[in-house]
Amino acid sequence: DAGITQSPRHKVTETGTPVTLRCHQTENHRYMYWYRQDPGHGLRLIHYSYGVKDTDKGEVSDGYSVSRSKTEDFLLTLESATSSQTSVYFCAISDRVEYGYTFGSGTRLTVV
Amino acid sequence: RKEVEQDPGPFNVPEGATVAFNCTYSNSASQSFFWYRQDCRKEPKLLMSVYSSGNEDGRFTAQLNRASQYISLLIRDSKLSDSATYLCVVKGRDDKIIFGKGTRLHILP
Numbered sequence: 001d002a003g004i005t006q007s008p009r010h011k012v013t014e015t016g017t018p019v020t021l022r023c024h025q026t027e028n029h030r031y032m033y034w035y036r037q038d039p040g041h042g043l044r045l046i047h048y049s050y051g052v053k054d055t056d057k058g059e060v061s062d063g064y065s066v067s068r069s070k071t072e073d074f075l076l077t078l079e080s081a082t083s084s085q086t087s088v089y090f091c092a093i094s095d096r097v098e099y100g101y102t103f104g105s106g107t108r109l110t111v112v
Numbered sequence: 113r114k115e116v117e118q119d120p121g122p123f124n125v126p127e128g129a130t131v132a133f134n135c136t137y138s139n140s141a142s143q144s145f146f147w148y149r150q151d152c153r154k155e156p157k158l159l160m161s162v163y164s165s166g167n168e169d170g171r172f173t174a175q176l177n178r179a180s181q182y183i184s185l186l187i188r189d190s191k192l193s194d195s196a197t198y199l200c201v202v203k204g205r206d207d208k209i210i211f212g213k214g215t216r217l218h219i220l221p
Contacts (some may be wrong), residue, residue, distance in 0.1 A: 042213035043156070043199070090155055095206050100146050103155035 006104035023091030031094040050057040122216040135200030145202035
């Protein structure tokens with residue numbers, strides 16, 4: 001399997017606090033993505049990156065920001081966590097979109 | 113019409129049976145198609161790409177019908193380990209990737 005790790009695996013945080021999730025890859029893939037998965041909604045794209053310092057918004061980007069200062073790391077930040085951001089967050093990588101994605105193991109975030 | 117639509121199931125199928133499910137997509141310009149498998153509380157994993165001429169990987173067969181805008185997945189001789197949620201994924205010409213919400217499959221002993 002491709003080398004992609006997410007940290008932390010689980011996190012509980014309080015409403016209003018900032019939270020940063022990390023995605024790290026060892027595959028040197030160009031594209032990196034952050035998704036959230038919720039019951040009834042499936043996977044929804046938050047932000048994605050097509051290279052160092054090149055990022056763009058997905059369909060549910062409000063309340064989230066990202067940074068990619070190195071090819072291998074893609075950070076997702078919740079500026080001020082809300083209960084509606086309780087979810088499972090998946091990072092994915094791709095060398096070419098036609099080849100599909102490889103997902104990380106996910107981060108379960110609970111905002112209380 | 114939703115961009116990618118799947119029957120959520122669950123499909124309850126006895127072990128050894130053949131099961132098939134479809135996924136419809138709305139954008140006729142869609143270019144790439146995939147099936148992913150997701151086990152409970154795990155990440156999605158690529159099961160197979162779907163090619164225009166159809167393709168097979170062991171007990172799994174994927175088909176694309178561009179005229180009717182759907183893809184299908186057929187599983188033969190189903191195993192208990194096939195129990196999972198199967199996600200349909202479609203890529204448009206603009207590289208936009210759309211995930212279906214998945215079809216749950218339960219293989220019964």
